[in-house]
Amino acid sequence: MLLEIKNLDCRRGHKLVVADVTFNLKSGECIILKGPNGSGKTTLLRHIAGLNSNNINNLSNDEIAFSGHLDGVKSTLTVNENLKFWAGVYNTDNIDNIIKILNLRDLENRMAGELSAGQKRRLGLARMLLTNAKIWLMDEPTVSLDEKTTKIISDIIVNHCDEGGAAIISTHVDLNLPKSTILDINSFKPSVGKEIDPFLKGNF
Incomplete structure (x- = not known):
């Protein structure tokens, strides 16, 4: 098991976006996050990467890599x-x-x-x-790419997983990844009672 997520709540500012997220990521596996814009896919990836919270999985920096909307280009x-x-x-x-x-x-x-x-x-x-890194977190990796380059990226992901790595990808494009599974982000919508930040309610 490369990654275990259990009952994870993800906030964007004070707003609870997804709640009680639970899943496992195994070596060789690719998980595709599905859901409409604004549903929390990017927020979830950033939480797993430790960018929106403390490192929830005690993963070292060389075990996990995040590719977001900003490419980090100098x-x-x-x-x-x-x-x-x-x-x-x-x-x-x-x-x-x-x-x-x-x-x-x-x-x-x-x-x-x-x-x-x-x-x-x-x-x-x-x-x-x-x-x-063994674990790749990829947020819309094919944005602005043509069909040929998208195929190259798909092949790179497949090769990474075949060599024992794993990936969690948010995408609206069918990357034709043979070992992928779908994780519907809508299944983690918070219940009404959980939507208020516990700090604002005084529960601390």
């Missing part, structure tokens, strides 16, 4: 300089292979601030590959 650096920076942070030298996988070779010397939205997304995903 606009004043070139593509290659961005990759070298992240490679230094994550202590890896796998840059050349990732450049090839994500078709970034022709963009290596271009300033990241000059990239298109789709190119920035590819560069941001390259950062995730450099982490060597």
Whole structure:
């Protein structure tokens, strides 16, 4: 078992968005979060990543990687300089292979601030590959990507899971992932009694 979530409540500010979230994530598994915009998919991913709360799973930084709407691209650096920076942070030298996988070779010397939205997304995903993390949390990873690049991302996710990793993905696109299961975020809508922040009610 790579990850166990049990009775997790997720808030956006003081608003309880999803409640009592419970599921397990196994090695080789991919969970697809489904639900309408604003239903709490991003909030849930950020909570699991420890960005909206304390690290609920006692996971170290090298065990989990989060790719959100913001790609983490440093606009004043070139593509290659961005990759070298992240490679230094994550202590890896796998840059050349990732450049090839994500078709970034022709963009290596271009300033990241000059990239298109789709190119920035590819560069941001390259950062995730450099982490060597077992668990990937991906929030709409194919936004701004064309069909060809979307297929590349799907293949990368499949390969990651085949090698013992796992992923939780929020997406409205069918990524055609053979080992994926659907988690309907609507099944975790809070009951009326839980919607008020316990701090505001004085229950502390």
